[in-house]
Amino acid sequence: MLNTLPDNVVLLHSALGCGSCTHSQNANVRVGSNIRQGKAKDGIWLSTALDETDVISGGEPKLEQAIIEADRRYRPSTIAIVAGCVPGIIGDDIDGVALKIQPQVNARLLPVHCEGFKTKIWATAYDAVYHTIGRNLLEERGIHDPAPEDELAVFLEQQRLARTVNLMNVSSMGRVDEQELERLLNSIGLETNVFPVFSHPDSFIKATRAALSISTCPTHDDYFLGYLQERFNVRPSSGTCPSALITQASGCGTLPRFSALKSRWNGSLPPKRRN
Numbered sequence: 001m002l003n004t005l006p007d008n009v010v011l012l013h014s015a016l017g018c019g020s021c022t023h024s025q026n027a028n029v030r031v032g033s034n035i036r037q038g039k040a041k042d043g044i045w046l047s048t049a050l051d052e053t054d055v056i057s058g059g060e061p062k063l064e065q066a067i068i069e070a071d072r073r074y075r076p077s078t079i080a081i082v083a084g085c086v087p088g089i090i091g092d093d094i095d096g097v098a099l100k101i102q103p104q105v106n107a108r109l110l111p112v113h114c115e116g117f118k119t120k121i122w123a124t125a126y127d128a129v130y131h132t133i134g135r136n137l138l139e140e141r142g143i144h145d146p147a148p149e150d151e152l153a154v155f156l157e158q159q160r161l162a163r164t165v166n167l168m169n170v171s172s173m174g175r176v177d178e179q180e181l182e183r184l185l186n187s188i189g190l191e192t193n194v195f196p197v198f199s200h201p202d203s204f205i206k207a208t209r210a211a212l213s214i215s216t217c218p219t220h221d222d223y224f225l226g227y228l229q230e231r232f233n234v235r236p237s238s239g240t241c242p243s244a245l246i247t248q249a250s251g252c253g254t255l256p257r258f259s260a261l262k263s264r265w266n267g268s269l270p271p272k273r274r275n
Contacts, residue, residue, distance in 0.1 A: 005201055071106060110133070113131075114129075
């Protein structure tokens with residue numbers, strides 16, 4: 001997920017070999033960025049390459065230098081600091097390092113605690129990424145005390161947001177899959193905000209302003225779905241099949257009755273093929 005974010009650098013605070021799998025993922029990053037942004041781009045990842053000396057004396061000084069160098073060299077919008085197993089064992093404080101170095105760099109620093117030995121559930125990594133997104137890339141929703149001349153614009157924007165849904169994608173989805181889901185949702189009068197994969201970090205704030213979140217993979221998104229509902233009152237969908245999506249969408253107060261929506265949804269589906 002982190003490798004797909006445009007204008008982002010992934011900094012692995014770990015032994016060098018912990019980043020080996022990113023090589024195999026880069027083909028997906030290049031294809032996905034080419035389809036969505038019109039240009040194939042490599043995912044940028046660096047490593048602090050912790051060694052035996054760092055295990056004994058601590059790796060925080062090396063991490064500080066790496067953050068400053070990554071910001072100077074690439075000028076990214078964000079730097080995701082991903083802690084591997086070694087920092088978790090020796091006690092490196094990546095959150096403390098991020099707080100210390102943040103005033104010295106332009107990129108927003110996103111600490112990600114992903115020490116593999118702490119869990120037997122691989123999907124915990126998704127939760128770790130969403131946790132840092134929630135802590136560092138989201139703000140409280142709403143517009144407070146608008147000027148009188150802006151009240152109409154605010155009202156119109158609120159009406160639009162009431163018909164906006166978060167369509168949460170995964171890295172294994174193709175752009176054609178996203179486009180088909182967008183088409184179906186647009187056909188019943190809904191606007192879509194597709195994220196987090198291949199979404200710019202600056203756009204994540206949009207997720208807090210939607211009326212509903214639709215997940216294509218609950219295992220991937222359940223942590224963040226709960227967070228959006230608890231903090232921003234953005235309701236989650238309860239299923240991933242089209243009938244569940246339309247049922248959830250019908251609950252938005254500004255939409256027509258469910259029977260009309262279901263009819264329009266069915267009319268937008270492509271005809272079934274006959275053998």
